[in-house]
Amino acid sequence: MGQAKQYLRPSSIDEAVRALAAANGGGRALAGGTDIIVDVREGRRQVDLLVDLKAIPELTAIDVDGAGGARIGAATPCYRIAEDTRLRRAYPGLVDAASLIGGVQIQSRASLGGNICTSSPAADSAPILIALGATCVIAGPTGERRLPVEQFFTGPRQNVLQDGEIVVAIELPPPVPRSGSAYLRFIPRNEMDIAVVGAGVWIRLDGETIAEARVGLGAVAPTPLLVVEAGRALAGKPATRETFEAAAEAARAAAKPISDMRGSDRQRIHLAGVITRRAIETAVQRARESQS
Amino acid sequence: MTKRVHVETRINGREVDFLCEPGQSLLEVLRDQLHLTGAKEGCNNGNCGACTVILDGRIVDSCLVLAPEVEGREVTTIEGLAGPEHLHPLQQQFLEHAALQCGICTPGLIMAAKGLLDQNPAPTEEEIRLWLAGNLCRCTGYDKIIRAVQAAAQQMEARV
Numbered sequence: 001m002g003q004a005k006q007y008l009r010p011s012s013i014d015e016a017v018r019a020l021a022a023a024n025g026g027g028r029a030l031a032g033g034t035d036i037i038v039d040v041r042e043g044r045r046q047v048d049l050l051v052d053l054k055a056i057p058e059l060t061a062i063d064v065d066g067a068g069g070a071r072i073g074a075a076t077p078c079y080r081i082a083e084d085t086r087l088r089r090a091y092p093g094l095v096d097a098a099s100l101i102g103g104v105q106i107q108s109r110a111s112l113g114g115n116i117c118t119s120s121p122a123a124d125s126a127p128i129l130i131a132l133g134a135t136c137v138i139a140g141p142t143g144e145r146r147l148p149v150e151q152f153f154t155g156p157r158q159n160v161l162q163d164g165e166i167v168v169a170i171e172l173p174p175p176v177p178r179s180g181s182a183y184l185r186f187i188p189r190n191e192m193d194i195a196v197v198g199a200g201v202w203i204r205l206d207g208e209t210i211a212e213a214r215v216g217l218g219a220v221a222p223t224p225l226l227v228v229e230a231g232r233a234l235a236g237k238p239a240t241r242e243t244f245e246a247a248a249e250a251a252r253a254a255a256k257p258i259s260d261m262r263g264s265d266r267q268r269i270h271l272a273g274v275i276t277r278r279a280i281e282t283a284v285q286r287a288r289e290s291q292s
Numbered sequence: 293m294t295k296r297v298h299v300e301t302r303i304n305g306r307e308v309d310f311l312c313e314p315g316q317s318l319l320e321v322l323r324d325q326l327h328l329t330g331a332k333e334g335c336n337n338g339n340c341g342a343c344t345v346i347l348d349g350r351i352v353d354s355c356l357v358l359a360p361e362v363e364g365r366e367v368t369t370i371e372g373l374a375g376p377e378h379l380h381p382l383q384q385q386f387l388e389h390a391a392l393q394c395g396i397c398t399p400g401l402i403m404a405a406k407g408l409l410d411q412n413p414a415p416t417e418e419e420i421r422l423w424l425a426g427n428l429c430r431c432t433g434y435d436k437i438i439r440a441v442q443a444a445a446q447q448m449e450a451r452v
Contacts (some may be wrong), residue, residue: 003315005294007360030358037356038337040315050315052361079350103426104404105341108350109357191425192339 002043004028009052013059013139013168016051021141021164023049029166031059031075032109034102035118051166053113059168064090069174071137074113074167082107091172092286093128093181093200093279100124100185103192113167116152119159119223120194126153126224128183128200130216133173140165150216153223179204180286184279185218186271188262195219196263197271199251201279203234205287210234215247215280219262220255220272227254230276244280251276297360303328304372312359319343319354322369330370330399334428341427344400344407345369351407353426370399373406381444381451382406391440393431401427405441414445 007030010016020027026048028036039045053059059075064086072081081087081098088095101110101124115125116136129149136152138145141164149170152159161167185198198218204211213234215227229250237243257268300309303326312321319336322328322345334342336355343354346368373380382402385391392398401424408415408423415423420441421434429437 003294003313005314007297007314007358009360009363032356033358033361034338034356037317037358041317041336050358052358054361077350102338103341104407104423105344105351105353105356105426106338108347108352191422 002040002046004040004047004050006049007052008049009055011055011057013056013166016053016056016166017139017141017164019049019051020166025163027051029053029113029117031111031114031117032077032106033114034106034110035114053166059113062087065174067174070172072112072170072172074136074169075111078102078107078110078112079104081112090175091132091181093183093202093283094125094132094172096183097124097128097200100191112170116149116170117159117161117167119153119155119157121153121156121221121223122195122198122219123224124183124185124195124198124218126200127198127216127218128181128202129170130224130226131183131200131202131214132181133202133214135171136167137169137171138165139168144168146171150224150226155222176204178206178287178290180283180288180290182279182282182286184275184282186275194262197255197257197268197275199272199276199279201276201283203280203283203287205239205284208239210237210239210243210284213247213280215251215276217251217254217272217276220257220268225254227251227276229254234280239284244277244284247280248273248277299360299363301362301365301367303367304369310359314358314360316359317355318345318357318359318362318367321359322354322367328369328371331403332396332399334396334400339426339428340397340400341404341424342397342400344403344427346403346407349407349410351404368403368406370403373402380406381447382409382441385440385444385447386437389436389440389443391432391436392429397427397429397431401429401437405444408441409445409448413449415441417442 185195187193200216215230233247255272332342334340
């Protein structure tokens with residue numbers, strides 16, 4: 001049984017970055033704690049210092065600005081994302097994911113920043129953040145940098161963060177008219193499980209033609225993936241079952257999964273196609289119903 | 293050497309302060325230091341919900357909260373539910389419906405159900421089942437628990 005030796009609750013990003021940089025690799029950021037507290041307790045991670053980000057106002061703020069997109073503080077708990085009617089309207093796929101990460105107790109605490117920093121290949125928020133074209137805002141000792149979410153992950157439970165760096169926010173591009181998004185995953189029970197496969201889809205319609213599309217896939221490779229070929233299979237094509245099937249085929253081709261206790265590689269490749277097609281259908285339906 | 297942290301908080305309506313290790317969980321402090329042993333340690337990793345408490349109006353797994361995090365906040369545990377004369381309707385209805393066997397999951401289920409009824413006084417069966425998905429019971433098969441929550445909701449509605 002491991003335990004962190006020090007707990008800090010800074011009130012500014014600068015203070016948090018300084019404390020983490022000074023910890024010489026022994027420090028970790030604490031958002032909702034639903035992963036890191038277990039990792040430390042079970043000895044999977046040696047941590048000397050936990051820096052609680054939740055007293056930094058912008059880390060738990062949701063700003064939705066119609067013209068400029070949205071900025072979600074990295075430590076904002078999932079339930080606040082799930083309950084936010086502005087986010088539900090503009091980014092329904094993100095609300096799909098935030099609503100199904102864990103049960104109610106976990107949603108009180110778990111955050112987008114924590115979900116991507118744990119960097120599980122099966123992270124539920126990752127495929128839809130990738131599909132929505134989200135950017136992570138990273139603060140560190142040398143200042144701030146921005147990175148598309150698909151470039152954040154470097155391997156299972158590994159990412160680009162350097163010592164002293166923290167993800168402070170997720171930024172989403174402004175919603176465009178006649179667009180829709182959806183996240184769907186396959187799990188063997190109805191809730192509270194880890195994705196066997198997850199797919200996030202964003203599409204924009206022009207009439208009944210798909211003008212643009214982005215597809216993200218989870219749990220089928222060492223990191224969450226942006227499946228460029230699936231987006232290409234949709235763009236410029238009519239919104240029909242045949243088009244969706246072509247994108248599903250591209251998703252199957254991009255899937256390079258492992259076999260583990262949750263599913264075999266063959267099952268995951270099959271599911272990558274099914275889940276992608278169904279997520280596309282929902283995203284298209286939402287785009288048709290979108291007001292503007 | 294770790295430096296102990298002094299924490300001031302409110303638990304079940306009373307001002308409480310304690311010293312804890314920086315990495316200690318709220319569950320450990322509740323049970324081992326404050327002798328509030330109602331919250332149970334089941335899995336100790338956020339799957340079973342036996343340690344559910346209410347923190348500033350939201351249900352959380354107290355095994356996944358660090359004790360220093362509750363500084364200045366409001367915690368309610370199963371010990372804070374009953375009045376001096378009467379059990380809380382949820383406690384009463386869990387008894388009436390025999391919604392427990394071994395009892396380990398019961399405090400967590402009652403706290404989770406309270407979190408639901410506080411924000412949704414008349415939930416459907418589906419809403420109750422979905423809300424309680426983070427609480428595992430290995431004895432009852434859940435049906436009696438669902439009936440108890442429905443009955444408590446009706447009892448609480450009738451009172452107001």
